[in-house]
Amino acid sequence: MSLSGRFVVLVLVGAVPVVLAGDNAGWVLLAWLVISVLIAALDLILAASPRQVSLERSVAARLRLGETTISTLNVQNLGRRRLRGLLRDAWQPSAGATANRVRIDVPTGERRRVEVALTPFRRGERRVEQVTIRSFGPLRVAARQATLSAPGSVRVLPPFLSRKHLPSKLTRLRELDGRTSILHRGQGTEFDSLRDYVRGDDVRSIDWRATARRSSGSGAGSQVMVRTWRPERDRRVIVVIDSGRTSAARVCDEPRLDTAIESSLLLAALASRAGDRVDLLAFDRRQRARVQGATGADLLARMVDAMAPLEPELIETDWAAIPGQVRTITSQRALVVLLTSVDSVGTARPLLSVLPQLTRRHTVVVASVLDPGVAKDTLSRDGLSDVYRAAASERALLDGERVAAAIRQQGADIVTAPPADLPVALVDRYLALKASGRL
Amino acid sequence: MTSPTTATATPAVAITPTTRQWLRSWRFWLVAGIAVVVAAVGSTLTTASVGDMTPFGSQNPGPTGGMAVAEVLRQQGVDVIDTASFADVTASSADPASTTLLVDDSDGLLDDQRIADLGAVASRLVLVAPTAALLEAYAPSVSYGGVPDADGSLDAACDLPAATRAGSLTASGSSLQPSGSGSEATFCFADADGRSQLAQTTDGEQTVTVLAESTPFQNEGVTSAGNAALILGVLGETPTLIWYHPGIGDLDLDAAPTGADLTPGWVTPLIVLLIAVFLAGAVWRGRRFGPLVVEDLPVVVPASETIEGRARLYARSASRLHALDALRIGTVSRLATALRLSRTATVEEVSRAVASTLRRPLAEVRALLVDDDPHHDAQLVEYAERLLVLERDVAAALRVNGDGTAR
The missing domain is CATH 3.40.50 (Rossmann fold)
Known part of the structure; x- marks a missing residue:
């Protein structure tokens, strides 16, 4: 049960007869209160039952973070009276349902559609469990209220904002591939094909033997043959995302984990176009997400789906288990990308201790988010506290450099960049590795 | 918008209990509450019937009665x-x-x-x-x-x-x-x-x-x-x-007109009415539109927190030399890069290169980059500032030289 503002006004209007009544004011007051309560009771009795309602929900299963979707709810009145009132679709706050209180008017036996726009502002599974209906009587003085179960959920996928970099990187990949209209020698290490020399081709790629064979065979002229090269294909890329406690830290108001997700998506998009097989693993002390054996367009869909509910776990990552996890994915040589953070020697020690196991078999790239604020802080000297801060920042940079040096010493590669640039930096490193045939 | 009734529609499961269910689940407490009220009223009434507590009252059977x-x-x-x-x-x-x-x-x-x-x-x-x-x-x-x-x-x-x-x-x-x-x-x-x-x-x-x-x-x-x-x-x-x-x-109370005599008869009822309005308003605004929705909150950890912590640790223990050394290491490595020295260049080499670039005495540069020990906070701030000025001077000197090399 609930009352409306009309009931309050109704009681307040009683002030007029009470004042006019003079000496009998007490009795008038009593009568007015009784009448008000009776009106409210009558209204309550005449209100449609908020329980005699059938609810049917339909909402998109997935959407990208930042996009808007419409959640529809079909409300059918099964009772004997016209249902007039308010409906609240109780989505979680982060589902971004701004106008989730809707006025409804459903005649007996009929059905109405209630639409609520959702603009979620958090990644992951956004849920709704209940719908509350407040059914007013014909006078709209009092209402019956009931909360009904109408579960639903929408999976909010990572935004993949770095996909804007994909076209330029694909162009770069095609250049590597030797398939571009620009006729220069395709970089790479794998022999692709022989073709006629065209002006502008690198003379170093002329295959004299093939040229000789061709001119002697057909005698059709002095066509010079060149070799084209292409990067290796069908290599494996294994992306390991560290979802442990350090991934919760925010750099530029973005958790490290989200940057890692962005980076892995861009890398996967590019690598799958380049013909490589990409597998994903999110791990802290146990496996949080895994995508294996997906190819083509399916890969990205499965990756965003797997990573959507990923949250930083406030536990220390068990690096010792990572080589075993990688081995379960492949025993071949692969590019292993570890998306983690390299802050200080202390926290990076477990990582450093397992790196040799990985580098013995695989090419390893460690990608880490760099805080651009730290470098800026080292130059501010506006007072004692600033100087101490600058000193601490300098020390932090030094620590990071020491860890990076240690990682290089173990035979792994390291990429550090601010959150906005890390996906691109990682992809550039991948392309460089591919071009030099180190995959 | 409207569609005909489908015969198979069933009502949604209600989470709010019906009045009967509510009464059933709260039965114990309702009964207990009523029992407590009844007991309290009863005991008040019975003690009141005994209760002539007047000292030396003819109806008072207590020790002080009469x-x-x-x-x-x-x-x-x-x-x-x-x-x-x-x-x-x-x-x-x-x-x-x-x-x-x-x-x-x-x-x-x-x-x-x-x-x-x-x-x-x-x-x-x-x-x-x-x-x-x-x-x-x-x-x-x-x-x-x-x-x-x-x-x-x-x-x-x-x-x-x-x-x-x-x-x-x-x-x-x-x-x-x-x-x-x-x-x-x-x-x-x-x-x-x-x-x-x-x-x-x-x-x-x-x-x-x-x-x-x-x-x-x-x-x-x-x-x-x-x-x-x-x-x-x-x-x-x-x-x-x-x-x-x-x-x-x-007690003779009728002697002078009291406040109650001077106010019109409707004032008290009006106050009661306003209290009723207030209560109705409280119910109107206070009635929650369904239960609260639960959601796990994200963890918010700024990454720079460790740096802040370390800075405050330096400040509290006044480790001036420690802080200055950290700044010097940063400056020396930046200077080494600017002067195109190798990454492994020693401080001695960097100092010499800086001194020759700026045409300043080696001892002065060396004192700033290595030797001086700040004795108080003002000195620390001054040295920190001078390190930055030194970097700027070197950069400016290299620009003037044009070729970017130290002479």
Whole structure:
């Protein structure tokens, strides 16, 4: 049960007869209160039952973070009276349902559609469990209220904002591939094909033997043959995302984990176009997400789906288990990308201790988010506290450099960049590795 | 928007319990609550029926009451009329000559007019611990005399028949004494200094007996010494006894118009109405539209927190050299990069290169980059600033040189 503002006004209007009544004011007051309560009771009795309602929900299963979707709810009145009132679709706050209180008017036996726009502002599974209906009587003085179960959920996928970099990187990949209209020698290490020399081709790629064979065979002229090269294909890329406690830290108001997700998506998009097989693993002390054996367009869909509910776990990552996890994915040589953070020697020690196991078999790239604020802080000297801060920042940079040096010493590669640039930096490193045939 | 009813539609499962379910789940507490209220009301009512707690009240059976005396008098055939209102007193005195009036105005509620009227009610007045006004009106020759000098009982030592019959009386906490020298009153149960427990004056028809205090005659102590004999003798001389203990009703409240008289009749009802409006408004705004929705909150950890912490640690322990060294390492490595020295260049090499680039004495550069130890905070800030200036100078010098190499 609930009352409306009309009931309050109704009681307040009683002030007029009470004042006019003079000496009998007490009795008038009593009568007015009784009448008000009776009106409210009558209204309550005449209100449609908020329980005699059938609810049917339909909402998109997935959407990208930042996009808007419409959640529809079909409300059918099964009772004997016209249902007039308010409906609240109780989505979680982060589902971004701004106008989730809707006025409804459903005649007996009929059905109405209630639409609520959702603009979620958090990644992951956004849920709704209940719908509350407040059914007013014909006078709209009092209402019956009931909360009904109408579960639903929408999976909010990572935004993949770095996909804007994909076209330029694909162009770069095609250049590597030797398939571009620009006729220069395709970089790479794998022999692709022989073709006629065209002006502008690198003379170093002329295959004299093939040229000789061709001119002697057909005698059709002095066509010079060149070799084209292409990067290796069908290599494996294994992306390991560290979802442990350090991934919760925010750099530029973005958790490290989200940057890692962005980076892995861009890398996967590019690598799958380049013909490589990409597998994903999110791990802290146990496996949080895994995508294996997906190819083509399916890969990205499965990756965003797997990573959507990923949250930083406030536990220390068990690096010792990572080589075993990688081995379960492949025993071949692969590019292993570890998306983690390299802050200080202390926290990076477990990582450093397992790196040799990985580098013995695989090419390893460690990608880490760099805080651009730290470098800026080292130059501010506006007072004692600033100087101490600058000193601490300098020390932090030094620590990071020491860890990076240690990682290089173990035979792994390291990429550090601010959150906005890390996906691109990682992809550039991948392309460089591919071009030099180190995959 | 509208579609015909489908026969298969079933109502959604309600999470809110129905009134019946609610009553069932809260049954225990409802029953318990009602039981507690009933018990509280019941006990209040029963104790209230017992509860005459007036000291020396004729209905009070407690240790401080006077019920023992009243009951004994009743058994002896005295008509004891217990009252707390002045109207009852005047109404119940048919024959003043055969009436004794006990006045115990311990709360001081009687005004002068009523005190004057009391005299006409009965020929015998017994004033128990009277107020000054009562004494002034009926026994002007008696006044209070302080704490008697006795710790047991006091002998009658006077010729009042009731007092001599009683023989002795337990001493109470106060006493009476003559006011002025020419007192006509009879004083009984006096201590060595003449502070007595009872005084009696006779003015024509009217006999006024003053008792210093009611304590000796209360239920607890009435059986000691001659207390009972005395009080029964004083109160039981006439067939009717009015036991008057002035109550709240005797306060004269109608004298001046109060605030309630001056306000119109509708003010109080209006206030009640506004309270009702307030309550209705509270229900209107306070009724929650369904239960709260639960959501896990994300963890927010700024990555720079460790740096902040370390900076504060430096500041608290005032490790100036430590902080300056960190800054120097950063400066030296940046200078080495700017001067195109190798990554492994020593501080010595960097200092020399800087000194030659800026054409400054080597010792000065070396002191800034390596040797100086800041002794206080101001010095630390100054050195930190100078390191930055040095970097800027080197950058400027390299720009001027154009080729970017140190000479």
